[in-house]
Amino acid sequence: MKQGIVLKKQADVFEVDVGEKSTIQTKARKNLKKEGVFVGDKVFLDDDNTICKLEKRKNLLIRPPLANLDRMFIVVAPVPKPDFQLIDKLLIFCALNAIEPILCINKSDLNEKECEKIKNIYKNIVKTQIFSTLDESVLKLKSKVCGICALAGQSAVGKSSIINAIKKEQVAKVDTFSKKIERGKQTTRVVELYCFGKNKFLADTAGFSRLDESLLKIDERELKRYYPEFLRFASGCKYASCDHLAAQNCAVVDALKRGEISTLRYENYRKIYENLKKIKKY
Ligand SMILES: Nc1nc2c(ncn2[C@@H]2O[C@H](COP(=O)(O)OP(=O)(O)OP(=O)(O)O)[C@@H](O)[C@H]2O)c(=O)[nH]1
Numbered sequence: 001m002k003q004g005i006v007l008k009k010q011a012d013v014f015e016v017d018v019g020e021k022s023t024i025q026t027k028a029r030k031n032l033k034k035e036g037v038f039v040g041d042k043v044f045l046d047d048d049n050t051i052c053k054l055e056k057r058k059n060l061l062i063r064p065p066l067a068n069l070d071r072m073f074i075v076v077a078p079v080p081k082p083d084f085q086l087i088d089k090l091l092i093f094c095a096l097n098a099i100e101p102i103l104c105i106n107k108s109d110l111n112e113k114e115c116e117k118i119k120n121i122y123k124n125i126v127k128t129q130i131f132s133t134l135d136e137s138v139l140k141l142k143s144k145v146c147g148i149c150a151l152a153g154q155s156a157v158g159k160s161s162i163i164n165a166i167k168k169e170q171v172a173k174v175d176t177f178s179k180k181i182e183r184g185k186q187t188t189r190v191v192e193l194y195c196f197g198k199n200k201f202l203a204d205t206a207g208f209s210r211l212d213e214s215l216l217k218i219d220e221r222e223l224k225r226y227y228p229e230f231l232r233f234a235s236g237c238k239y240a241s242c243d244h245l246a247a248q249n250c251a252v253v254d255a256l257k258r259g260e261i262s263t264l265r266y267e268n269y270r271k272i273y274e275n276l277k278k279i280k281k282y
């Protein structure tokens with residue numbers, strides 16, 4: 001049976017990559033309606049090229065709707081002002097869904113120093129890359145596209161620009177800042193996978209710009225596990241169950257005071273912890 005990957009979905013029509021640089025437009029059999037077919041789904045096609053079966057999914061993101069994600073390029077830039085809490089939430093989200101994160105620091109042409117600052121916060125936590133879509137440095141991302149990948153991050157950090165720069169073609173729509181403000185919304189609104197070779201796909205997204213804590217299906221007491229820099233010190237805490245929020249008897253708080261843990265990361269940890277506590281438990 002022929003196999004393929006869903007690149008795009010428009011109403012009930014799917015664009016499916018069937019290899020060797022060819023794609024087909026097709027529909028899905030009615031019995032798949034309940035389960036749903038999503039961008040990123042690995043599908044089987046019957047003799048008249050109708051989607052008749054899905055491969056078991058590795059993961060499924062709901063907003064944006066995207067299946068089988070292997071890697072996430074978390075994009076940040078000096079402008080717009082970075083939302084570090086969003087970055088931290090996306091990192092936790094990746095850990096929970098078996099997605100490999102890469103922190104992509106774009107627009108180095110605007111402020112190299114600020115890019116280095118961001119890198120210093122994260123270099124021991126996640127793989128990071130500094131580049132600009134205005135020059136060749138962006139091309140180092142191309143070799144990182146492997147399996148099904150997605151660009152994620154705030155609006156206007158340059159996700160669609162990355163697609164265009166490494167495709168060397170204007171395939172994704174890019175708006176200037178003023179245009180965005182005028183329109184009052186994100187430029188990219190549908191999910192689409194772009195093919196960069198055999199089994200190399202990269203999705204442009206918009207829906208990650210706000211990541212609700214309710215998407216992190218964890219108890220607040222589990223949150224600390226997702227902070228590798230805390231784990232380095234946690235054995236020094238007086239209580240094994242320490243959540244690193246108390247002013248005393250906590251080796252993580254001590255490390256924070258010595259400047260060995262980022263204040264930014266720690267403050268956002270506290271906020272995410274409090275918000276998770278408020279959310280109804282699963
Ligand atoms: N100076 C500079 N500007 C850039 C760079 N990359 C992108 N931009 C600009 O940043 C603005 C936003 O770029 P987009 O690619 O539309 O951003 P996006 O992340 O796709 O935004 P949404 O689709 O709204 O989520 C545009 O004006 C781009 O030209 C860069 O490396 N340097």
Ligand SMILES: [Mg+2]
Binds near residue numbers: 173187188204205
């Ligand atoms: Mg975009």
Ligand SMILES: [Zn+2]
Binds near residue numbers: 234237244245249252
């Ligand atoms: Zn502690």
